[in-house]
Amino acid sequence: MPDSHTESPSVGIRMRSRAGRWTVLTAELGSGMALLNVMMVSIAVPHFGADLHAGMAEVQWSVSVYMLMLATLSAIGGALGDRYGLRRTFMAGITLFLGASLFCGFSTDMVMLVIGRGLQGCGASLVIPCSLAVLRQLIDPVDQSRAIGLWYALGGVLSAIGPSVGGWLIELGGWRWIFFANVPVAVAALAVAWLRLPLTATHKAHRFDWTGTCLLVAALGSLTYAAISAPASGITAAPVLLCLSVGLCALLAFLRYERRPAEPLVPLPLMRSRIFAAACVVVACMCAAQTVVPMFVLLQLQSVAGYAPAVAGAALIPTSLLILLLSPVSAALLSRIGPRLTVGSAALLGVAGVLLLARIGSHAFYPLEVLPGVVLLGAGLALTFTPSMSIAVHAAPAHNAGIASGVVNTAQRAGGLLGVAAVPALAGLTGSRYLEPDRLGPAFETLMVLCGAVVAVGALVAYFAFPPRSAYEFSRK
Template identity: 45%
Template sequence: MGGSTARPVAAGGVAWGSPEARWMLTATVLGSGMAFLDSTVVTVALPAIEGDLRTGLSGLQWIVNGYMVTLSALILLSGSLSDRFGRVRLFVWGVAVFAVASALCTFAPTLEWLVAGRIVQGVGGALLTPGSLAILQAGFREQDRARAIGAWSGLTGVASAIGPFVGGWLVQIGDWRLIFLINLPLAAVVLAIAWFKVPESRDPEAARRLDYPGALLGVVALGGTTYALIQWGAAGATPAVWTGAAVGVLALALFLVVESRVADPMLPLGMFASRGFSATNAATVLVYGALGPLFFLLVIYLQEVAGYPPIAAGAASLPITVLMLALSARSGKLAARIGPRPQLVAGPLLVAAGLWLLSRIGTDAAYLTEVLPGVLLVALGLSTTVAPLTATVLASVPERHAGLASGVNNTFARGAQLIGVAAVPALAGIAAGGEAGGAADAGSLASGFGTAMLILAGLCAAAALCALLLPRGRTPAASGAAAGGPPAEEAAAVPPGAGERPLRFCGVAGPPLRSCPGSAAGRPQDGPPPGRSG
């Protein structure tokens, strides 16, 4: 699997509507859509997996977080790899790894095998996610890039929206293993198209020294911390828990040391000298730290306590996806007129209000009167928040660092979801269950769910306080300002304005950019690449 057999990108790129353009869009949409779909269908299937493998809540947390650990820690590095070694090559490797891992998940005889498969899926997702948008950015003509990226955003958004229905339907008609099995034919089609039909591209000025030590330490830091938090909830403060916590903290400290010294760091610490960048990333951590546990616990509660069938539980949060797709672009335009601060205060407070309503749902919760009002408030809050949050992150750093800023923000969001899923159930007193107790014995889940939602509401209220640190007034427009997408997506991008010169991604999820740091000095470069989850 050394690389694509298709010719290199033609000078100027391909035209919209040409056969080459259709092949390129098909491969990138199907590849990214496979990862986006998987991220939503797995959550719906968790109670069924628990019943089959007889695991407790801690096992379900690992099924979700095993994927997030490797994805969060490797996505920035993979963007640099795609720029250096070829975007199609890394995309193909990512799809292949994701397919092999899906097969491992499909036939996993035990929880340990399933978690191992999910960890490998995260590696594949980290490789293919940056490559999909990078391929479009490099392959299309300048005047057609916006249209191509818009089509990619819309079609992959559909994959996220239908995920709960697909997952619930597959679980109800057959077996949870089908949610992984469907990835195999999709991956085969993507590999064939990408290998033979999609032109290769790379950045000849990409950094020669890649931050492998930073990536490794990131995985260890997230893995150790996650292990300690999950096992703390399952077994208490055992020596193994303290060891995991110590390893995670030590790896984090070493990560910060490495990032402050290497020539081309994965996470340039100097960016945090900007108050706006630091405040918006703090708000991101708090908001997304609430979203991860919300989606994880809500779908389990509705099935295990309220008695919803899988397809109904999966569809319960669909209004969030629909309203974000419909309103995020308008929210971004409003923030451009009035400044982001009002929305970044009001949006998290709306989410907090929705979580407070969800904390009050009963054990026989009727969807229309008890669940839907809270879900709608969460949806309105996220629609208010995500677009100005992204735009403010980009506008808080020099334009040449905007792509990197977007990737850092994306990584923080994923890491926060990871930590939230690991920590919040234990903080809320939800018992881990076990082979005899089920996914979190129904009694402790019923009593602890409300507490968990109140903890998440508190996180969102704290995010609103972080937004108060932002300066008043309008924020300067960031290059290619992004409108946020639904939380389950791996990346979000909005086309740049007309008349911009050739664009480039910096190997990370985010909006199209005009220039990015190619070295420690951050020299501008023309060319393209990467893109978000899940």
């Protein structure tokens, strides 16, 4: 039955109840599908890059355009969920993602693939914020931190097994099957959402900040183009300078304009909260590492270390196990020792993990050169993301849960987007060098050090901005 503006929503669902389990499963199916595909695409980079004769810039766009749509449209996706109902918006996003996946699978050149990936990002920008908002609006407040922890844990598992599944699909039928595999998952998510997801409150009066959205798309899109094009064209090239100027001007205009609308894309009361703003920064830094590091570790393992696609993908499985085990634990740590020590210390584990992964070279011995870094990175991600996202989401009132989760996802995806666009260029990976082991190897170490520095910034923000008291409680403002 479609959502109604007049029907009372179901709220206060306990996780142990049947309705609670179905609600969490529905949220996970949708967001997990989007996250799984991100990591499957990472391991397919050298395969579709060679098949479609793509340079590094084109490969970056196939990843970046997905992140761009997520980063710029997630807040609108959350607002649509608040206005039209989370179930309706959630199902619309899954349908769009399904169609875009088929489009990607049948691509005959990089232009088609990039367009399809952009459409996938549009669908994911509806699904991911709505899945988080479902937990915020429907699950009983007593269980919300646990529900968000489970949501991230299961999502992390799907993200981490993505390379292994993707490698297996590539060996079985080719890179196109990483997109065709989305179809049965999307159909299952649609069926479960239609039958089991409760209704949520809707808000007819909500107005969309289309001007703010356009300014943010222009800012991030232009800056991404400049970062990707600069290595090949030079930082002083006219197109690069033009895009850099447009991006910075659009970003300043966005920040200035957001003070005017009654219902802005990024509500100023949220951004005035030091805790909320700091949580967004930490999430952005960690997402940059979570996006860039696996992508190039998988590339390094296949091109330089000589691992088969399925074996390279399996190398990251310990990360999924740690995320599954430690994400629920992070909620308990948050209440016992406080946000500062929980998030700051966990981020430092991530730094150590990234730096250890920089040792991967030719014929890398997995137990000594890969596993330690994978373990520390997984622990750092598991113990950082869940507390940070819980802090950010709980900073918003319940009726703005969609907008708040959209803003958090915007920060998260913006971090991944700018990481993919800028870090490879800073490491010297341009043109087709990513397909040449002799050139990829030396650049990989530099790339890992840069990613470690980004995660270190997140640790510093957590230490200086999050409260130290173990008695810290989320307030409902």
